[in-house]
Amino acid sequence: MRSLFFLRVLDFFFPLLCGICGREDFFSLKIGLCKRCTNAVRTSKPSARCNVCFSPLSDISVVCGFCDSRNIFFTKVYSLRDRNDLLGELLNKLKSNHEYPVSIFLSLGIRRTLRRLKTLDLDACILLPSYSKNKIFNPVMRPFSPNKRLYEESKRILGIPLIDPLIKTSPERQAGKSFSERFFHAYSAWEIKEKWKNRCPSRILLLDDVFTTGASVNEASRILKKNGTKSVYVLTYLRVSD
Numbered sequence: 001m002r003s004l005f006f007l008r009v010l011d012f013f014f015p016l017l018c019g020i021c022g023r024e025d026f027f028s029l030k031i032g033l034c035k036r037c038t039n040a041v042r043t044s045k046p047s048a049r050c051n052v053c054f055s056p057l058s059d060i061s062v063v064c065g066f067c068d069s070r071n072i073f074f075t076k077v078y079s080l081r082d083r084n085d086l087l088g089e090l091l092n093k094l095k096s097n098h099e100y101p102v103s104i105f106l107s108l109g110i111r112r113t114l115r116r117l118k119t120l121d122l123d124a125c126i127l128l129p130s131y132s133k134n135k136i137f138n139p140v141m142r143p144f145s146p147n148k149r150l151y152e153e154s155k156r157i158l159g160i161p162l163i164d165p166l167i168k169t170s171p172e173r174q175a176g177k178s179f180s181e182r183f184f185h186a187y188s189a190w191e192i193k194e195k196w197k198n199r200c201p202s203r204i205l206l207l208d209d210v211f212t213t214g215a216s217v218n219e220a221s222r223i224l225k226k227n228g229t230k231s232v233y234v235l236t237y238l239r240v241s242d
Contacts, residue, residue, distance in 0.1 A: 019090065019101035031108060032101030041090070041105075043082045046241075053077045053214055056241050066214070073221035075231045078117070079211055079239035080109045087238055091209055103149050106237045110150065113235070114157040120233060123201035124163045125154050128208040128220060129190070150207045150235060160205065165196035165227070166220055174216060182215035190220055192227050200228040210238040 017024050018034035027035040046056035050064040054077045057064060066072075081087065087106075094102045127147045151162055170189040174182050192200075204224060206217055211234065221232040 016101055016104075019093065019105065020086075028101065032104035038105070041084065041086045043084050043087075043241075051076070053211070054079050054239055056082070071218075071222075072214075073218055073225055073232065074206070074214070074234050075221075077211055077214070077217070077234040077236070077239070078113050079236045080106070080113065081238060082241040083210060083238035088210075091238060107149055107153065110153050111157060114154060117205065117233065117235075118158060120203060120231075122158055122160050122203045122205050122233065124203075125151055125158070125160050125205045125207060126163060126166065126220075126224075127151060128206060128216060129164070129166050129168045147207045147209055150237070154205060154207065154235070158205070163196075163201070165193055165200055166190050166223065167193055174212070179213055182213045183218075186215040186219040189216070190223055192223050196227060198227050200224050202228070202230045204229050204232050206232055206234045208234065208236050210240065211236045212240045 016029050016032060018028040018037055019032050020037040020040075021034060023034040023036070025034045027033060027038055031038070033041070048057040048060045049055065050057055050061075050067055052063050052067040052072060052075075055064050055066065083091075090102050090106060094106065127150075154160065155162065168189055169191050170185065172185060172189070174185065177185060206220060206224075208217055211217065217232075217234045221229075221234075224232055
């Protein structure tokens with residue numbers, strides 16, 4: 001009762017405004033987006049998805065052509081929602097402006113997903129690393145990492161440690177590259193740290209903000225498997241579905 005009263009006092013003096021339009025209503029106070037904007041960012045749910053990369057399918061095939069025809073090293077992808085233009089804008093706002101309300105909305109559904117992952121008996125968690133010497137990824141320029149919100153919930157529900165075996169060696173970004181260019185670039189973009197060679201845990205949860213082509217997480221998974229990992233599960237906020 002006392003905690004409920006305290007929350008209502010906070011809502012009165014420090015209302016949580018919508019992370020998109022700045023409006024305040026019941027929805028913005030609870031999830032960081034007002035009702036109108038919540039409806040605007042909704043995406044339709046496909047009837048069938050690939051059992052590996054979670055991409056929408058037009059039929060009930062077990063896996064998509066991408067996962068069936070290429071060298072796929074990750075075990076399975078879990079994404080909280082499909083990306084559209086507005087959700088992409090929200091994620092960019094979260095990265096650049098430290099928009100706390102946006103992080104609440106984007107994280108909706110993460111606890112339900114993580115509870116399903118408890119049965120996998122995961123050993124450790126990894127945040128897909130960025131190139132630290134590039135000012136775009138400087139923590140002063142980017143005060144909030146969306147991936148850290150994913151890890152905080154993962155640690156609380158799964159109770160697994162955060163490890164840091166990978167290092168990104170390329171300053172180039174994947175954004176703006178074509179489908180094939182992403183895979184060629186990713187192949188030489190990451191390395192394993194010396195102390196983790198042949199010593200990576202068996203079952204790993206890899207966290208990233210968005211799954212676009214899968215090139216980055218696939219290459220990271222390849223390196224991890226080369227150094228002792230048996231299974232790599234991927235969790236992202238968004239998944240590009242077209």
